[in-house]
Amino acid sequence: MVGMTRKKTLFWLCIFLLPNLLGFLIFIGTPILSSLVISFTSWDLVGTIQFTGIENYIRLVKDPDFWSAFKNTFLFIIGYLPLVMVLGLAAALLLNQNMRFRALFRAVYFLPVVTSWVAVSLVWKWLYNPNYGLINYLLSLVGITGPQWLNDPKTAMLGVILTSAWKDIGFIMVLFLGGLQNISPSYYEAASIDGANKLRMFWSITLPLLTPTTFFVTIISLINSFQVFDQVMIMTEGGPGGATTVLVQNIYNHAFRYFEMGYASAMSWALFLVIFIFTLIQMKLQKKGEY
Numbered sequence: 001m002v003g004m005t006r007k008k009t010l011f012w013l014c015i016f017l018l019p020n021l022l023g024f025l026i027f028i029g030t031p032i033l034s035s036l037v038i039s040f041t042s043w044d045l046v047g048t049i050q051f052t053g054i055e056n057y058i059r060l061v062k063d064p065d066f067w068s069a070f071k072n073t074f075l076f077i078i079g080y081l082p083l084v085m086v087l088g089l090a091a092a093l094l095l096n097q098n099m100r101f102r103a104l105f106r107a108v109y110f111l112p113v114v115t116s117w118v119a120v121s122l123v124w125k126w127l128y129n130p131n132y133g134l135i136n137y138l139l140s141l142v143g144i145t146g147p148q149w150l151n152d153p154k155t156a157m158l159g160v161i162l163t164s165a166w167k168d169i170g171f172i173m174v175l176f177l178g179g180l181q182n183i184s185p186s187y188y189e190a191a192s193i194d195g196a197n198k199l200r201m202f203w204s205i206t207l208p209l210l211t212p213t214t215f216f217v218t219i220i221s222l223i224n225s226f227q228v229f230d231q232v233m234i235m236t237e238g239g240p241g242g243a244t245t246v247l248v249q250n251i252y253n254h255a256f257r258y259f260e261m262g263y264a265s266a267m268s269w270a271l272f273l274v275i276f277i278f279t280l281i282q283m284k285l286q287k288k289g290e291y
Contacts, residue, residue: 039265046259056266066267068242069250070274072157076246077225079161084221085214087165088172093206095173096180106177110170117167121234124163125150128235150236153243160244163231168224172217179213180206215286219279226275247271 039056043049060066095106112120127134128149136146147155187205196204207214229248232238238245238253247267255264 035265035268038262039269041262043261044259045261052262056263057270059263060266060270065242065245066247066250066270069245069247072242072244073226073228073246075157076161076164076228077222079158080164080225080228081218081221083161084165084168084172085217087169088217089176089210091169091173092176092180093202096177106173109173112167113170115167117230118234120163120167121231124159124166124231125235128159151240153241156236156240156243160228160231160235163235164228167231168221172221175217175220176210176213179210183209211286215282219282222278222282223275226271226278 038049040051040053041049042052042055091109095102095109099105130136130146130148130151133146133149135149139146149159150156183206187209188201191201191205227248228246229252232244232246232249233252236244238249248271251264251267251271254260254267
């Protein structure tokens, strides 16, 4: 601000930032700190809050349901993350070329991203139906008996993974498109003069220069994967036999079905710690990759 002293400039900056800061403190900061306090208590939303110390965290370590939900979440990430990143990058590479109706194809690919999870989950739940679903019907046309999909513990998580990847490919595609368009064409021109083919250009130019975008996409996708909930709740409700019960659904069950707010808060902070650790590991790997 021209003509103002440093203190006056700082004062007005604080004034302009104050509404947003107050909103953050009231609606985000305070609930986060409150959940930390509640994690050391026993509270059923009705009775008196009783301080229990670290009992909730001790129970969490010994709880087989928590570790089962953690395992299911990890299985979801193993299947979802590579699939959505590879398909998202492939779609970005395809739609980064000069082609007719490119803008239309980009919009079509992105359409599932802005579609409600409720609508997507219900449609895919019908597609997976073993009796009258479209997928098993198409398989029957080539003589294949389709699986029970969401009714079978062996295939239920696979169904959730495929649905999640289908919905998120457009989002990953847009991020990779931004990274691809920031790569100067001069690199490819120089490589072409040296006789490099398309595959060599991809491995030696595109992938290395996409490292910052890939890192960002991985972090965002990993955080979203740990918080998977909507599609599981609508499509399987954690079944069959707990085969698709994930961490956030486990937190939801203990908070709003069993009214164990203290234990649910402890699980929430455990989930935060896991995400934080994985993010730190990826940041370390990213720094090594820069060199």
